[in-house]
Amino acid sequence: MLSMAMLMLSGNLTMQAQNDVMLQAFYWDVPVDAETNNGFWWDNLYNKASEFKEIGITGIWIPSPAKGNWGIYDMGYGIFDHYDLGNYNQKGTVETRFGSRQELESMIAAMHDTNNGQPKVEVYADIILNHMYSSEEDAEANPAVKEYVFDEAFRNGQQYVPYPTNEIKWVIEDAAAGDYYIKFKGFYLDYSVSYQERAYDIQIDYNNSGFGSSYSWESEPNNGNGETNTFPASGETVRAFINSEGDIDEFKVTAPGGKDIIIQLTARRQSGDEWQWADQTHGFYPSEIWHNGQNLAVNELKAITNTGISYINHTGTGEANLTWDYSYFHPVDENDWLGNWGSGDEIITNTKGFGNDLNTFDPRVQTRMNNWGEWLSDEINFDGYRLDFVRGLQEEYVANWIANLPPINNQQRFIVGEYWGSASSIQSWVNNVATNGADADAFDFPLKSTLTGMCNGDAGFDMNWLNHAGMIRNGDGNSLPGTSVVTFLENHDTGKEHDKWVTKDWHLGYAYMLTHEGKPCIFYPHLYGVTLVDNHDASVQIEVPASLKEDLKKLIFIRKTYLNGSLSVLSESGNPYPSSDTHDVYVARREGNNSKGGAIVVLNNSHSDKGLWVDATPQDWSSWTNKTLVNAFDEEQTTEVFGDGRVWVEAPARGYAIYVLQEDYENYNDLKTITSDNSLINQTSDSDNKSELSVFPNPVKAGQSIQVTGTFEGAVQIQLFDKHGRMVFNQKEVQPAGNDLCITCPGINRGDYILSVKDSEKSESRFISVQ
Ligand SMILES: [Ca+2]
Ligand SMILES: [Ca+2]
Ligand SMILES: [Ca+2]
Ligand SMILES: [Ca+2]
Known part of the structure; x- marks a missing residue:
């Protein structure tokens, strides 16, 4: 039903000019x-x-x-x-x-x-x-991410993608004084490549030191069970690798007590002497943290992510807090x-x-x-x-x-x-x-x-x-x-x-x-x-x-001005000649709207002026046989559609041309002068405007008389433009009767128009509404 309704709607729309x-x-x-x-x-x-x-x-x-x-x-x-x-x-x-x-x-x-x-x-x-x-000011404990990492991104036996290693901060709050043995593991890593692709930074702050820039290297073996590296100092960085599958890297820190232990890990890769950023879906995490015979990674360790987002209080209408x-x-x-x-x-x-x-x-x-x-x-x-x-x-x-x-x-x-x-x-x-x-x-x-x-x-x-x-x-x-x-x-x-x-x-x-x-x-x-x-x-x-x-x-x-509806590629289906030139020249005919019959568009991507003979009328389209077409930007340049339906159309090198029916032709330059000249709008909206021009009645109905009152010098030209600056009515040599002019509103669509009144001295305009 929906598609039916949409089809019917688009069917109606094809009658309008394309205003889109x-x-x-x-x-x-x-x-x-x-x-x-x-x-x-x-x-x-x-x-x-x-x-x-x-x-x-x-x-x-x-x-x-x-x-x-x-x-x-x-x-x-x-x-x-x-x-x-x-x-x-x-x-x-x-x-x-x-x-x-x-x-x-x-x-x-x-x-x-x-x-x-x-x-x-x-x-x-x-x-x-x-x-x-979000950013660090939005940090919060994230139990879902902690669980996900400790499950090494497995769900129901299937491997998924790790949460980015560098977007998690691992924290033991208010850590008691003493030794902590921290074991790091890797997951979702490629073991078919060099260990240098499985590098990571370990940063540990256990003394409110913040993180500095000095670094040292891990020293294998450090796989736990007594093989431990002592972490160099609070706030420093150790560069490590998951050297092979199952490698565990263990570090000892000695906390002073009353301070948080904060661990930051970043996936890296080593390329020659360079220590580079790596895809952060390379998973690394502190899998065990032993202190006084207890593994604090199970309960005390928190995964902190920047997902706790709140805002300044909002006070505006409808604004949610x-x-x-x-x-x-x-x-x-x-x-x-x-x-x-x-x-x-x-x-x-x-x-x-x-x-x-x-x-x-x-x-x-x-x-x-x-x-x-x-x-x-x-x-x-x-x-x-x-x-x-x-x-x-x-x-x-x-x-x-x-x-x-x-x-x-x-x-x-x-x-x-x-x-x-x-x-x-x-x-x-x-x-x-x-x-x-x-x-x-x-x-x-x-x-x-x-x-x-x-x-x-x-x-x-x-x-x-x-x-x-x-x-x-x-x-x-x-x-x-x-x-x-x-x-x-x-x-x-x-x-x-x-x-x-x-x-x-x-x-x-x-x-x-x-x-x-x-x-x-x-x-x-x-x-x-x-x-x-x-x-x-x-x-x-x-x-x-x-x-x-x-x-x-x-x-x-x-x-x-000219287009709407469907399109047919004449350089494909219209017996183009010479057919080899379709390599360089594309020609299509587009349907028109309720006032114009459409156009032929020619695109030429070669470096010389080129054209094609094409059949102007696709099957079931309105016939253009024996019609004269003009270049839409140059009325003088015409081409005839022959009795057998063929027409020659061309475009300049690396350029385009648009052909329209001669009877449809609208002068782009005239319209351009009107549309790019804001004086029409300025005059009517200018509150200091001293003009006496008045229009009655306004709004007006099609077919009804319009009386325009003002001061006129000799014969007057009256024009109506629609709101896109397109002329819809033009009457020259209208003789005023004293201060009055009388015209009949033409049969035009409802809407707002600009009525322009010109005599030998001046040009004035008013908006009128046609109902
Ligand atoms: Ca999404
Ligand atoms: Ca290692
Ligand atoms: Ca190790
Ligand atoms: Ca501003």
């Missing part, structure tokens, strides 16, 4: 003034609200707004306090990296402002449902476990990939996250959400979270999930979330990969590879409908790793995305010419040309 361009409104390491704890990214977006509206951006995806564990530096994914949006002094700062809660709310209000006929820009927050980060403890995070009890990263891109619910992995099977976790989603929607007014790392969550949990959100206009809020994986995994995720009762889109990672190949490649990239690229056109049974897919060319993650970058000819990728099905998501640095910097090596950079912005504006104009 999303912007990822951030990138990795956006600027911040960390010296003064001042984030200004929300302010930056606030200042761009009118430009987003003008360009035709309809939704922005913003970073996770909640306070992160790394305070002013945190890009949001180190989420710490869900209800601190930059208004509580925690983690060393009130503001987040992006600004204060007030700045966030002002920005959202500017995006939502529809006064004077401005379009609304929806705001989608990045949401982390998988994990939470939460505390968390180990029982909310994997592993929670004797039946729980931690998994690894899997062998492919399958769902991994219990993997401690980022911070503390929330036990998303716990109804308490589910309730807390659901309440948070409601609060973000009702109190902060987010329109939708981008869900981070959904690979770490069971689909049922995600679906319940989505379904619990308060609807907008009786509809579920927009959701897109980050499933970085293969087409089949992405498809199953979307379908399984739907089966569990929620509608989530997914990012088209496979398409990103193909488009990157096209932009960066030259002759080596075969344009036929576009024919079934991405999720929507997937020909292997793993496709998704365009209404379930968000397409993108780069995101904050790929944008910080140079091996994933698009490094040239971005316009080719965007020409594909913005003319094709799916909801296109533009990357902020591409719109604003921000240089990308590799996260591992800041000397590796790629400059994004500022000229790309004009391409993006043109392509959004094409999308909104």
Whole structure:
């Protein structure tokens, strides 16, 4: 039933113009003034609200707004306090990296402002449902982790993955004076490789010394039963190895009494002379601690983890005062476990990939996250959400979270999930979330990969590879409908790793995305010419040309003006000639909307101007035979569809062209002048405006007379523009009768319009509402 309803809905939508361009409104390491704890990214977006509206951006995806564990530096994914949006002094700062809660709310209000006929820009927050980060101030005793380690990560006879060795502090509180014999064991280690891969640091503080930097080496044999190394001094480090399977390393410390014994272990590897960091799932732990004939590891020893999280008192509307403890995070009890990263891109619910992995099977976790989603929607007014790392969550949990959100206009809020994986995994995720009762889109990672190949490649990239690229056109049974897919060319993650970058000819990728099905998501640095910097090596950079912005504006104009519905690849199915040139030239026809008949898009990745003969009309599509097509950006450039249905279309070297029906043609440059000229909006919203122009009645119905009163010099031109700046009515040489003009409201859709009145002296405008 659900899929039937969705199909019917999308059927109706194809009649509308495509008004669905999303912007990822951030990138990795956006600027911040960390010296003064001042984030200004929300302010930056606030200042761009009118430009987003003008360009035709309809939704922005913003970073996770909640306070992160790394305070002013945190890009949001180190989420710490869900209800601190930059208004509580925690983690060393009130503001987040992006600004204060007030700045966030002002920005959202500017995006939502529809006064004077401005379009609304929806705001989608990045949401982390998988994990939470914390630090030493959140330390607590964790009996579940102690048990898990002492079971060496075995559950019901099966080996699972250790809790990270370095995230546990082992403590005997208030240790009595005397000798302690501490035995260390290793587990989950590879004995087929050199012992140097099984190295670890032992740090012991038994005298309130803290930990210093001096170190020494273990001396075998130290396997217990009298073979003991004396630990050099409180706070020092011993470098040791589990030399072979079954090796035990024993150390003696002499406690002064009345102080804690604190043990910290870190997995290492030795490579030549270098003592390196190792995978912390190499398990090491103090398996026995003997004192006066008693093994204190059994009862007195505590495993301390940073899972005891509490916050400054919250006072705002709807803000929960939460505390968390180990029982909310994997592993929670004797039946729980931690998994690894899997062998492919399958769902991994219990993997401690980022911070503390929330036990998303716990109804308490589910309730807390659901309440948070409601609060973000009702109190902060987010329109939708981008869900981070959904690979770490069971689909049922995600679906319940989505379904619990308060609807907008009786509809579920927009959701897109980050499933970085293969087409089949992405498809199953979307379908399984739907089966569990929620509608989530997914990012088209496979398409990103193909488009990157096209932009960066030259002759080596075969344009036929576009024919079934991405999720929507997937020909292997793993496709998704365009209404379930968000397409993108780069995101904050790929944008910080140079091996994933698009490094040239971005316009080719965007020409594909913005003319094709799916909801296109533009990357902020591409719109604003921000240089990308590799996260591992800041000397590796790629400059994004500022000229790309004009391409993006043109392509959004094409999308909104001419396109909707399905697509057919003419360079695949339309008898292309010469067929060998399909290696270089890709041609597709996209259906239109209720006022325009669609377009043909041509992409050429060769280094010379090139074209193809194609059949303009796919089977069962409206016939373009004997029609004249024009270049959508140059009315003078035409091509005829012949009587047999063939048409010649071409695009410049490493470029794109869009062909539309001559009768549909709209001059992009005219519209650009209007849409990029804010004077229309400024005039009408300017309270000092001395104009006498008045319009009656307002609102007005189609077919009804409109009386415009003002002072006019000679004949007048009257135009109506819709809120995207598109002209819908144009009447020249209207003769005023004194101070009055009378026109008939044309048969246009309900909505807000700008009425422009021009005479030989001046141009004035008013917003009118058509009902
Ligand atoms: Ca600020
Ligand atoms: Ca050893
Ligand atoms: Ca030993
Ligand atoms: Ca998880």
